[in-house]
Amino acid sequence: MSVVAMTVNGKPASADIEPRTLLVQFIREQLGLTGTHVGCDTSQCGACVVHVDGRAVKSCTMLAAQAEGAEVLTIEGLAANGDLHPVQKAFREHHGLQCGFCTPGMIMTAVDLIRRKPELDEETVREELEGNICRCTGYHNIVKAILAASQEMR
Amino acid sequence: MSGAIAAEGIGQPVRRKEDFRFITGNGHYTDDIARARQTYAYFLRSPHAHARIKSIDTSAAEAAPGVVAVFTGKHVADDGLGGLICGWTVTSKDGTPMKAGAHPVLAFDTVRYVGDHVAMVVAETLADARAAAELIDVDYEALPAAVALSTCQDEKTAQVHTEAPRNTCFEWELGNKAETEAAFAKADRVVKLDLTNNRLIPNAMEPRAAIGEYDKGSGIYTLHTTSQNPHVARLVLSAFVGVAPEHKLRVVAPDVGGGFGSKIFIYAEETACVWAAAKVGRPIKWTGDRSEAFLSDAHGRDHLSHAELALDKDGKFLGLRVKTIANLGAYLSTFSASVPTYLYGTLLSGQYDFPAIYVEVDGVYTHTAPVDAYRGAGRPEATYLVERIVETAARETGIDPAELRRRNFVRTFPHQTPVIMNYDAGDYEASLDAALEAIDYKGFAARKSEAASRGKLRGIGFSSYIEACGLAPSAAVGSLGAGVGLWESAEVRVNPTGNIEVLTGSHSHGQGHETTFAQLVASRLGVPLDSVEIVHGDTDKVQFGMGTYGSRSGAVGMSAIVRALDKIETKAKKIAAHLMEAAVEDIVFENGTFTVQGTDKSLAWAELSLAAYTAHGFPSADIEPGLKEGAFYDPTNFTFPAGCHICEVEIDPDTGITRIVKFVAVDDFGTVINPMIVEGQVHGGIAQGIGQALLEHGVYDPDSGQLVTGSYMDYCMPRADDLPSFTLGFTKTVCPSNPLGMKGCGEAGAIASPPAIINAVTDALGIRDIEMPATPARVWEALQSAAPRAAAE
Amino acid sequence: MYQFNYERPKTLADAEALLGKADDPKILAGGQTLIPTLKQRLAMPSDVIDIGGIKELDFIRAEGDAVMIGAATRHATVATSPDVRKHNPALADLAGWIGDPAVRHMGTLGGSIANNDPAADYPAACLGLDAKIHTTKRLIEADEFFTGMFETALQDGEIIKEVTFPHPEKAAYMKFRNPASRYAMVGVFVSKGPWGVRVAVTGAGQNGVFRVAEMEEALAKSWSPDAVANIKVPAKGINSDLHGSAEYRAHLVTVMAKRAVAAAS
Structure with a gap:
């Protein structure tokens, strides 16, 4: 066991954990932030995507210890001061979610995507979602929502 | 009606009430729940497709750090726990009932598929449980396995259950054999086709999970589980498995991350967790990982079929005969026997006026995971067969595929098919015409030659589908072998302050019931949407319900709400008449206000609801206090969504990659409550259909019975860049069989789309058939074997 | 995952020293292959030496x-x-x-x-x-x-x-x-x-x-x-x-x- 400390959603967070603890386990089990999900065990579905130091990563494929000292942002921390992020709003407005399970990872991926590539087209959005699997929506409305949010944020 | 309320009413694309919690990370899925002192379960699974368990030594595991208990099939048997059941009995053509092999919760002396449950380790942490499971010493005698569907009925093939010789669970038939033979005898042309309907693995994004709890004081068990039908789970676990009496068992299905059928069924894991919770005296949590989901979630489809279509010289269909072998896997799952029979054979008439149909289905066991309902359940298999052979007939007769369909459409309703179903309403030509227009069918030839100039092969394919949902009249399904009735329940509770709770037996796991059901209630009662709360998924709150599958929640679940609302209105009018000293017949209820006809006397909704509970001066003989009504609604018929999907593809002959360049879906779902949600359902269904047609395949090694496609490394899930944006259209014939005129929209996309895609791929390649999924490798290989032939011609 | 010791050296020299001391170490850089391997219990290193934080390698x-x-x-x-x-x-x-x-x-x-x-x-x-x-x-x-x-x-x-x-x-x-x-x-x-x-x-x-x-x-x-x-x-x-x-x-x-x-x- 060893103490790992980081900042999660702007607040200091630390816990005494086994080195093998994954970041997603730290977030869900130690911090009780259950918005970040686990949908696969081969690092492909993207339900676990969070931001570490501003970049989207798969929290199921990272040890909590690797995030020592980092700034972590999860879906729970995205709505600053209670105002929904434009991507969150767009997902609701364009019906970009159904069962909601992949949604946190999708939204965190989309926020990162718009940061990296503010000028988006449909083809780029579809390619950039390679690491996020949704079984409900057929991606149609997810793509629409991300394009709309990127317009909104320009 | 006020503008605000009208904007939330029936037919409006109201944004979903449930979204806020999901987009902010505040959903409550089963794995998000943590109980004080909870333990963790891990299941040791069979590494063999078929083996005899000679012995199990759990002593090392029991002594391992953190281990609380280890359970095997012997514990389950010693405790007298029953096995898992199939709730539908199919009768073979010789009159004998299907041959069901026992399905123990934990394997007793034999394992029958890779992933079969051998032992459950309960420990302080999941890591402890998993580590201890590796210490369990199971002495297996590996046995030959029956894996391939094509050979599993051979005499020499290994037997899955001794009860079922030649691995045949049932040999079922439907239709009139003699009439069909006669139709073929007079046919001018017979078109024949052998088809494979590929095995699929459902892959709801939330893996299955369960938390079992036992309260020693009350003797009450509680199970939180990822279920589409918690009441059915409770019924099965109490009446058949015998975990606890029904009134001592609470089942809760909280937020559930997709189901697509796979979460209808009652599985070993949740059964073992809730049963063992009393043994260990602590809550037991199990969360499956994706690898376990691949191995042990019930799979879908997996048919081999031979079909023959008889036509006269004008292209009129005279008869259809079909022989299908349907894989049931190693054990019968909760509804598996119904899927390749009554949900399949009954839809083989398609949208067409067939004089005669005869279908035989052999349901067979193999040493593979159980196969049960997966989005569409039987109807995709029927639609694939009908629409593939109709398209093939069009090519062989030289009649345009749209025209051949037109010549055979059912045009008058009600229409009795030769295979049980009585179609109540539809306009198949309207959806075909709308789809032809949307895809610009006339321009296809020009697009094909333009593609050819770029070295690409372009093809177009049709699918004029019909399906049956709104499952289903209890008397009808009962006569066909169902062990349950398929009605639905609703209870409307009006609180004193006027807001409303609606308890429904339907269960939402992505379908948006919290919004659409509220739209119905709000528009009917003239109250704001926000004042309506939909309650579902908890057997302590909702008395009973049949759950959500078969696109039944609108047509059946909402109809039950309508019936309960009728009763609410009747009683509210009685109260209003009393309060305003008028005759009940003179009370008008509109836009949330009660008025006395011809007067200026009125009563607002909240005034009435409060009065219902203050009940001052109610004539006790006539009016009880309170405002709460319930209803059970049993449908009078199935509903019949139908429509036309057209797909256009472009194939790169160098790589074999198929790109869907346009996909048009025109559907007739009858009345639509929320078009935004309905469109979303269609998108998702088409995506799963594209998955089946081009990407997904559950593959077992034919010798070892190992699941080859056991993760996303090998099972190809549709990604965003595999799919196009879809072009949707709607036509409307109102369903006469339920009060709202709804038909159901949840499965149509998955039912309709695969034949449209494969028809387009075979059109592009100029070949008769290609097996699903038409992967780049298969397409390329088809081109290699077609090339020398083309050159020779 | 099996248990392991985890070290996050700041310099290449420290990383080499740690590698030399460990029984059966694995180097973790980004972890996008190693962590899935560990999760599947396909590897059982005694020590995981995380070189992802070594600035001179980035x-x-x-x-x-x-x-x-x-x-x-x-x-x-x-x-x-x-x-x-x-x-x-x-x-x-x-x-x-x-x-x-x-x-x-x-x-x-x-x-x-x-x-x-x-x-x-x-x-x-x-x-x-x-x-x-x-x-x-x-x-x-x-x-x-x-x-x-x-x-x-x-x-x-x-x-x-x-x-x-x-x-x-x-x-x-x-x-x-x-x-x-x-x-x-x-x-x-x-x-x-x-x-x-x-x-x-x-x-x-x-x-x-x-x-x-x-x-x-x-x-x-x-x-x-x-x-x-x-x-x-x-x-x-x-x-x-x-x-x-x-x-x-x-x-x-x-x-x-x-x-x-x-x-x-």
Whole structure:
């Protein structure tokens, strides 16, 4: 066991954990932030995507210890001061979610995507979602929502 | 009606009430729940497709750090726990009932598929449980396995259950054999086709999970589980498995991350967790990982079929005969026997006026995971067969595929098919015409030659589908072998302050019931949407319900709400008449206000609801206090969504990659409550259909019975860049069989789309058939074997 | 995952010392391969030495006629580096096609080549660009580095420090992704430079990345897609599974080579 400390959603967070603890386990089990999900065990579905130091990563494929000292942002921390992020709003407005399970990872991926590539087209959005699997929506409305949010944020 | 309320009413694309919690990370899925002192379960699974368990030594595991208990099939048997059941009995053509092999919760002396449950380790942490499971010493005698569907009925093939010789669970038939033979005898042309309907693995994004709890004081068990039908789970676990009496068992299905059928069924894991919770005296949590989901979630489809279509010289269909072998896997799952029979054979008439149909289905066991309902359940298999052979007939007769369909459409309703179903309403030509227009069918030839100039092969394919949902009249399904009735329940509770709770037996796991059901209630009662709360998924709150599958929640679940609302209105009018000293017949209820006809006397909704509970001066003989009504609604018929999907593809002959360049879906779902949600359902269904047609395949090694496609490394899930944006259209014939005129929209996309895609791929390649999924490798290989032939011609 | 000790050294020297002390250590760089392996309990290292925080391993430097990239440099950094983009756009493209965006934010150059997954992309770039791999012990030519599936010339305790990629005159990478895993089913890197012509193939070979001499000779004579259009690699030694036969993959090598040459022209 060893103490790992980081900042999660702007607040200091630390816990005494086994080195093998994954970041997603730290977030869900130690911090009780259950918005970040686990949908696969081969690092492909993207339900676990969070931001570490501003970049989207798969929290199921990272040890909590690797995030020592980092700034972590999860879906729970995205709505600053209670105002929904434009991507969150767009997902609701364009019906970009159904069962909601992949949604946190999708939204965190989309926020990162718009940061990296503010000028988006449909083809780029579809390619950039390679690491996020949704079984409900057929991606149609997810793509629409991300394009709309990127317009909104320009 | 006020503008605000009208904007939330029936037919409006109201944004979903449930979204806020999901987009902010505040959903409550089963794995998000943590109980004080909870333990963790891990299941040791069979590494063999078929083996005899000679012995199990759990002593090392029991002594391992953190281990609380280890359970095997012997514990389950010693405790007298029953096995898992199939709730539908199919009768073979010789009159004998299907041959069901026992399905123990934990394997007793034999394992029958890779992933079969051998032992459950309960420990302080999941890591402890998993580590201890590796210490369990199971002495297996590996046995030959029956894996391939094509050979599993051979005499020499290994037997899955001794009860079922030649691995045949049932040999079922439907239709009139003699009439069909006669139709073929007079046919001018017979078109024949052998088809494979590929095995699929459902892959709801939330893996299955369960938390079992036992309260020693009350003797009450509680199970939180990822279920589409918690009441059915409770019924099965109490009446058949015998975990606890029904009134001592609470089942809760909280937020559930997709189901697509796979979460209808009652599985070993949740059964073992809730049963063992009393043994260990602590809550037991199990969360499956994706690898376990691949191995042990019930799979879908997996048919081999031979079909023959008889036509006269004008292209009129005279008869259809079909022989299908349907894989049931190693054990019968909760509804598996119904899927390749009554949900399949009954839809083989398609949208067409067939004089005669005869279908035989052999349901067979193999040493593979159980196969049960997966989005569409039987109807995709029927639609694939009908629409593939109709398209093939069009090519062989030289009649345009749209025209051949037109010549055979059912045009008058009600229409009795030769295979049980009585179609109540539809306009198949309207959806075909709308789809032809949307895809610009006339321009296809020009697009094909333009593609050819770029070295690409372009093809177009049709699918004029019909399906049956709104499952289903209890008397009808009962006569066909169902062990349950398929009605639905609703209870409307009006609180004193006027807001409303609606308890429904339907269960939402992505379908948006919290919004659409509220739209119905709000528009009917003239109250704001926000004042309506939909309650579902908890057997302590909702008395009973049949759950959500078969696109039944609108047509059946909402109809039950309508019936309960009728009763609410009747009683509210009685109260209003009393309060305003008028005759009940003179009370008008509109836009949330009660008025006395011809007067200026009125009563607002909240005034009435409060009065219902203050009940001052109610004539006790006539009016009880309170405002709460319930209803059970049993449908009078199935509903019949139908429509036309057209797909256009472009194939790169160098790589074999198929790109869907346009996909048009025109559907007739009858009345639509929320078009935004309905469109979303269609998108998702088409995506799963594209998955089946081009990407997904559950593959077992034919010798070892190992699941080859056991993760996303090998099972190809549709990604965003595999799919196009879809072009949707709607036509409307109102369903006469339920009060709202709804038909159901949840499965149509998955039912309709695969034949449209494969028809387009075979059109592009100029070949008769290609097996699903038409992967780049298969397409390329088809081109290699077609090339020398083309050159020779 | 099995239990292990975890160390996050700040310097290469500390990392080497820790490696020397541990029983059965594994180096963790980005972890995008190692962590899934650990999760599946397919590896049981005594110690995981995380070199992801060693600053001296995270750099991109354009010097003279080559780009030097530190072993712990993330794929996303390589993909978006102005220096790489300017001098070696094919390498930037390749890095931008590895995995998905989240994987590219974590995965590293050194981790990729040290693992030498037969379906990884970077080995094709190393072999296709005549790269030099600098380790804590020596310099290894790319031709000597990749020795077989998941096998490299690296010895115990040897850490990759950086890779030198000489600037090509022309180069391109074309990848046919496995439809399910999205790893390279066939990836072909073609280049022309001071080293002559190179054609490196990843994904297809049973022993990992390999060069196609016949295509290199043909392209040396005439740098055009037609030059390779009729050159088939033998199906022997090519992977075959449910995603495609060896014949299909061998065919794809030709198709991807042709397209890569076209893109690099």
